[in-house]
Each structure stands twice: as C-alpha cells, then as structure tokens.
Amino acid sequence: MEYMSMIIIFFFNNIHANKVHDWIRLETHKFAMGFPPLILRSIFLLSLLLSLVQSRSYTSSPNIKLPGDALALSVTDFGAIGDGIHYDSSAIQSAINACNLHYTTSSSICRVTFPPGTYLTAKLHLRSGVLLDVTENAVLLGGPRIEDYPAEISSEWYVVVANNATDVGITGGGAIDGQGSEFVVRFDEKKNVMVSWNQTGACLGDECRPRLVGFVDSTNVQIWNITLREPAYWCLHIVRCDNTSVRDVSILGDFNTPNNDGIDIEDSNNTVITRCHIDTGDDAICPKTYTGPLYNLTATDCWIRTKSSAIKLGSASWFDFKGLVFDNITISESHRGLAMQIRDGGNVSDITFSNINISTRYYDPSWWGRAEPIYITTCPRDSSSKEGSVSNLLFVNVTIDSENGVFLSGSPNGLLSDIKFRNMNLTLRRWSNYSAGLVDYRPGCQGLVNHSATAGIIMEHVKGFSVENVDLRWSDGDLNSAWNVPLEFRPSTVTNLSFVGFSSGLLHESV
Template identity: 90%
Template sequence: MGFSLLIRSIFLTLLFSLVQSRSYTSPPNIKLPGDSLTLSVTDFGATGDGINYDTSAIQSTIDACNRHYTSSSSICRVTFPSGNYLTAKLHLRSGVVLDVTESAVILGGPRIEDYPAETSSEWYVVVANNATDVGITGGGAIDGQGSKFVVRFDEKKNVMVSWNQTGACLGDECRPRLVGFVDSRNAEIWNITLREPAYWCLDIVRCENTSVHDVSILGDFNTPNNDGIDIEDSNNTVITRCHIDTGDDAICPKTYTGPLYNLTATDSWIRTKSSAIKLGSASWFDFKGLVFDNITIFESHRGLGMQIRDGGNVSDITFSNINISTRYYDPSWWGRAEPIYITTCPRDSSAKEGSISNLLFVNITINSENGVFLSGSPNGLLSDIKFKNMNITLRRWSNYSAGLVDYRPGCQGLVNHSATTGIIMEHVNGFSVENVNLNWSDDDDLNSAWNVPLQFRPSTVNNVSFVGFNSRLLHKFV
C-alpha cells in the first residue's frame, strides 16, 4: 500500500471510529450465511419473454427457497437466466437472495392491479417485509418501466400518472416504488442496476444492518419523486461505490417513526435534479452519527442539504472529501443551485422547530452558481458548524435571477436577497472557518450579481470565527 493510501486508510478508520463512539448501536457487518441451494425461476415456469407475467413462477421459486432456509438456516439463491421477466409485486422472503444474472431484467408491471389493494406506501415491485438475511445481486437489472407512468413528457419536469382518481391514494405520488426493505435485518444489495423507477427507487424502512454497494441507480432526470436511495428510521446502513443518476433526491435519510443512527455513504458518484444528499424533509425524530466521504456530486440542482421541518434534531454529521458542482435547472424543482443548504424551520404552524449541531465539512471543493445557505430558526438554531479546507468557486452557468434563496417546503418560499452571496447565515450560534477560499468569477456584472462574500446579522448570528478565510476575484482569461 502506498504512503498516501495508508494515510487515507488511517484517516477513514479514525473518522469512522469517532462517529461510532458517539452512536447507540453497532456498525453493520453483513455476512449472509453460506449458499447451499440455487433454484431457477425457469424451472418453476417463468418464460422471461417480457410479455407474459411471470409473477406466480417467480414467487413460487422465492417461497421454495424460503422453506429451504427455514429448515436449514442456509441462504438459497433464486436465479434469473437471460430474459425479461415481467412481474407484479414480488415478496422477497427471509434467507433468499435474488440472483439477477447480467443478461436478465426484472420488469415491474405498469398497471394498478399489479400492486395488491394495500396502502400506496406498500406498493413495490420487489419488497422484503419483516425479513432476515436477504439480498439482491447478479449483475442484471430491475426496471420499473417508469416511462409508462408519464402522462406528458416535459423537458423541465414530466407530468406523471396519478392513481388517486381510483381512490387508491391521495395526491400525485400514487406510483409504485421499485425495491423496498421494510422492518428487515441483514440485507445486502450489490452488483445490480436499479433503473427507471416510477417513484422512489430503493427504499430502506425501519431496517437494521443494511449494506448497499456497487449498485447503479438510473432514474429519469425529468421525473419527480424519482429518489435514488431513501433511508427511513433505519440504523447501521452502509452505502459505498454507488452510481446514482436520477431526477430527485439521490441519498435521502428521513425520520418518520423513529431516530436514524449510523449511516455511512462513501466512494460514490451522484447527479440529480434535486439534492444529492438531503436529510429530511420528513424529520420527526433525530439524526445522529452520519458520515459522507469521498463523493462526487456532478451538475446537481443542490448539493448537501438538510430540511429539518418537523421537530427532530440533527447532530454529529461529517462531510469529507467531496467534490460538488451545482447548477440551476428550473424553478419547478426545489433549490437554486445551493452547494450546501442547511435549514431548520417549522413545516407549518403546528410543527416544532428542530436543531442542527456539530457539523463538520472538511476537504470540500465547490463549483456552483449559488452560494452556501445556513439558516436556522429562532427556536431551531444551527450550532457548532465547522468549514475546514474548502475551495468555493462561484461561476454563472445558466441564466436566472441572482439572489433568490429557496426555503421550500414551508418557511418563506422563495426570498430575494438581491445578490448572490458566498455564504448566508441566520440563526446560527457557533460557526468556524479554517482555511477556506471563496473565488468569484467575473463573467457577470459584479455590481448586481456577485458582490456579497458574506451576509449575516449579529442579532441572529453569534460566536463566529474565521481563520484563513480568503475571498478573491477570478479574472477570465481570453
């Protein structure tokens, strides 16, 4: 191992150990029991022709594998040979690994009758519910056929089908998720492509010990609610070496019914028309002990975000070794190209104000059309935030009005601050800067768009420290 790699390995080990020392539960250690049996879906009658539904054959294979696991405590693989396997909702059982081979595709059905008459939150193409020792792998793909849910294609934001007219659900988000792990333990998803979800792609709900690695998530860039990975009320989750290219939030921890601890995401590439990493906006309970390291965020609408709207608190979060480029796409999507967006405010008059504390941003490189936005609320302060070893370059890529800040959802909506600001702060107690360079492009009129490096009022911002903060103009060379 080279010296630089050794130093990096030591750094990551110390960083992970530090976070775990603050946490409540042990880190993930996914080691599924050894394989002892492989069953092919074609032996149970699946055709793989992409026209006829193979749901019954696939589910029968899964159930047979589960019976083997129950009797032997050994993992059983359900293998998909070359083909396109059209299916309605599938239930992944304990002790079963779906082995979708490289030339095989599981196709989610596009009809409402493909998803049983349950609540819309239980609509998935593949779901493991109350399962243990489960996995998905094989090098192939699971495809939600999301294009079949588009009512009207739009270059800015597609209009999607809504099944609320049937009375099955409310609102415009009545579409099936692609893959879900719900109330499950010891789940592993690796070497698989998840593509074209109609709604959220990979949903991890109230789970313990989940590993997601070497996964490609390919959504439609113009489809709303096309989230990459949503982690809800789950502990001990590791995401690494993933490629996420999608229309909505890429990695999105949420707390609906309980706290979320010990999430680590590393070595990944992200492009999205919304937030690359976002805590919230569902935030009724606490987030604690999260690490995001060695991540590239490419031309996304927003970079690192927190939308704390429901009274939960955030603490002990580290963002390290991250390259961020953000650009403005369209006002129909939340965000104005903010590379870092940290906010607390009540969702509505009945919501509580949560707090955010102890955030570390270290070794961050930013190229953006907008500045950093740090906005607490009177009873939901941001505290103990540190920026260390950061390079921020502000440069215009698109044509939009300068100075708009997006507080949505809730809060104040879009607010005009007149000029693009390098760092905006409000309701902050404890902000320190160490070795931060703020670079300004002179591509535009400096007097109207790019002339405010820092903006804060002492009445709402306290305990600020700047050591090695530099602001300079980058001249364009022809």
C-alpha cells in the same frame, strides 16, 4: 422435515428434463400436501437418474459468494418464460417461496436465479434467507398496471418488497426496471407530469405510483452489483431496517421525473452505502425519520447527479439523525449538493462531510433548490410543527463549483450550532440561463424569496460557526450579477463566529 428439505434441495439442483419437468413439479406439490412416501421415493429415484445424464442448464456468476452450501433455484424451473410480454409473477414467487422453505429448514441462504431474459412481473414478496440473483443480461420488469400492485394503501406498492425479513438481498449484475416512462402523462423537459393512482385517497397528487424496491422492518439486508433503473416513484426504499449494505449499485432514473428518489433511508440504523452511481431526477441519498431515529449511516465513494438534492436529510424529520458520515462523494451538476430540511422537530447532530467535490447549477424553479452547494435549514413545516436543531457538523476537504452560495438558515428556536468549515474551496460562477436572485425555503416556511445579491455564504439564526483555511472566489466575468457579498448575516441572529485563514476575491479565469 430435514429429510424433506434434503430431497427438495437435491431435486431442484438437478432436474432440468423438459418432458418430465411439469410432472415432477406436480408430484413435489402433492408431497407437500401430504401424499404417501411412495411418491417421494419415486421423485428421489427419478431425480437421481436425471442427475447422472444431465448437466445444469444455467449457472450463475462464480463471483457471487454466499455463506454455507447455498442452494440455487432458477425461475425457469418454475415456469418463468422471460419474454418480457407474459407475466412471470407466479413462477418467480414460487421460486422465492421454495428458497424460503429451504432457509427455514436449513438456515442456509438460498439464491433465486434469473437466466438472461426479460421477466415481466407484478409485485413480488421477497422472503427471509432469499437472495434474488438477477444475472447479467437479465431484467426484472415491473408491470405498469394498478392491479399489479394489490394493496389497500399506496405505501405497499413495490415491484419487489421484503417485509420482516432476515438475511435477504439482491445481486447478480442484471437490472430491475420499473418502466417509469409508462407512468408519464405528459413529457416535459422542465418536469414531467406523472400518473396518479389516488382513487383510494391513500395518497395525494402525482405521488401515487409504485416504488421499485423496498426492504421494510428487515435485518441483515444486502444489495450489491445490480442496476435499478426507471423507477416510477422512489427507487430503493430502506424502512426501519438494521444492518443494511448497499454497494456497487447503479441507480438510473429519469432526470425530468419528480419523486424519482435514488435511495431513501427511513428510520433505519447501521446502514452502509458505497461505490454507488446515482443519476436521477429527485433526491439521490435521502435519510428520513418518520417513526424513529436514524443512527450510524455511512456513504462513501459515490457519484451523484440529480435535479434535486444529492444528499438530503429530511424533509420528513420527526425524530433525530445522529452519527452520519459522507466521504469521497462526487456531486455533478445537481440542483443542490448537501442539504438538510429539518421541518418537523427532529434534531441533527454529529454529521461529517469529507473529501467531497460539488458542482451545482440552476434548473427550473419548479424543482426545490436554487443551486446551493450546502443548504441547511430548520424552519418548521407549518404553524403546528416543532422546530428542530442542527449541531456539530463538520465539512472538511470540500471543493465547490457553483452558480449559488452556501445557505445556513436556522430558526429562532431551532438554531444551527457548532458548524465547522475546514479546508474548503468555493468557486461561484454562472453557466446556465435560468434566473437567479431567489432564496428557496421550500417546503413550507417562506417559499421562494427574492434576494438582491448572490452571497458566498448566507447565515440566519446561527450560534457557533468556525472557518479554517477556506477560499471563496467568484468569476470576473459576472461582475454585473452582484457577486459582491462574500458573507451575509445579521449580528442579531448570528453569534460566535471564528474565521482563521478565510480569503475571498475574484476568480481570474484564463481564456
């Protein structure tokens, strides 16, 4: 097996002659099917001859560094055209499978490279030890047809997915594009109406669309230096994975498309997200717990704009969230800033938000959120749901410019406890024309509730809230908009309050 691997490595690193290309691939396939060693020796000799007279037709970026002697296979050597019209699925999958064979025989990472071009594809299965190298000026383009995503259930619909893989990832400086606009039934500046592939009953409403990239039950996952754009549904989905790194990734969704999430981290532990740019219609960074707890997530140095929540825990929250850190994040003109929607009985603890700039504004009420810069809720999803709790949250060095105030709402058996605000500046002012005066409990709970005044901080069912060095200001041009309630709470449901260095008053803006 080691000898076979060596020959295949030599062959794919050196063969580029067009006239003998197809014959060599055919003979390699025959060898794998058990043909005599004579054919193998012929392939080897021909490979050696061609290597002496030809240079590589394409070389990937030298900035990509991989452990060991990494093999690189170009998808064009397997027949990919890259014209954006003809499907290259089979050629790409063959390259991935060949790379995986190399990994299993040598334990060395293998790279599948995409030269400049547009590669139309149906669903691809990424394998262990394989790194997709979508190089600069290359685009991996997801197909728009339901037959491009064969599966019994919609949870298996991805353009690229790795299941039970180890040492796997995506990089290269190019783009993976889901052609999200092809799934729009009706374009609408408020919220697009999307296609629904719900013939099997496996999903509901307009959520029956393919995700862009997924890693499921995988270990040692790396995604870096890549653009993920125009997903039809969720963009990057991390499911029950351990040891995942997402860095220097741009996620560009459609601002008017629902369920256009940026990064969904589900039941996964030891995840690091850093230096990412996320501009999308729905939740940008969204940890969830469906089948198990989520521990040790760190997100740093990111820029986010979204029509939903920039960072949101939930709303899927059947298990615990613990040990999460969000640092040096810029949130620009989003519908919500830092959010927790705990609806299913899971508990949240030991979460830090530090060095964060938040700008939140109103958008159409059809989107969840009413411009809350910080939004923490634990009301149960329905009458059969349990009440989870939230404890030990630290917000430190946070600057807020918002059209609405902070909303902290626990529930009778799901209290918010030990919430700390340190070194914060909150500025409340209006600049959009959307209606105000509503409190948003969605999903479930009470829905949208009319509220007479816009308060700086609203609290319900809180046990332990401390403030230190917090300044709250509201615009002096909006006195008719009821900016006159710095704090709103009922003493019967809110206890153990501590305020040190808290100030509030008018913001005198210069003209």
